[in-house]
Amino acid sequence: xxxxxxxxxxxxxxxxxxxxxxxxxxxxxxxxxxxxxxxxxxxxxxxxxxxxxxxxxxxxxxxxxxxxxxxxxxxxxxxxxxxxxxxxx
Numbered sequence: 001x002x003x004x005x006x007x008x009x010x011x012x013x014x015x016x017x018x019x020x021x022x023x024x025x026x027x028x029x030x031x032x033x034x035x036x037x038x039x040x041x042x043x044x045x046x047x048x049x050x051x052x053x054x055x056x057x058x059x060x061x062x063x064x065x066x067x068x069x070x071x072x073x074x075x076x077x078x079x080x081x082x083x084x085x086x087x088x089x
């Protein structure tokens with residue numbers, strides 16, 4: 001076997017002993033951090049950054065995906081509802 005041989009992700013996971021998909025793990029950690037930010041004091045910087053708004057015009061073209069947009073997608077994918085998610089712009 002050479003390094004140019006194609007190996008499927010499933011085979012790599014089996015060899016290394018990974019049970020969880022990397023993308024799923026990232027999604028899980030993002031949701032954990034979101035829950036953490038929701039319960040911290042409203043004067044802490046992470047919470048201020050989450051609720052903050054930059055008053056500036058955006059460049060032309062498709063808007064960049066924000067962190068909260070990723071959290072919304074994660075919630076939809078996991079069928080999780082949150083009043084905060086529904087209040088976001």
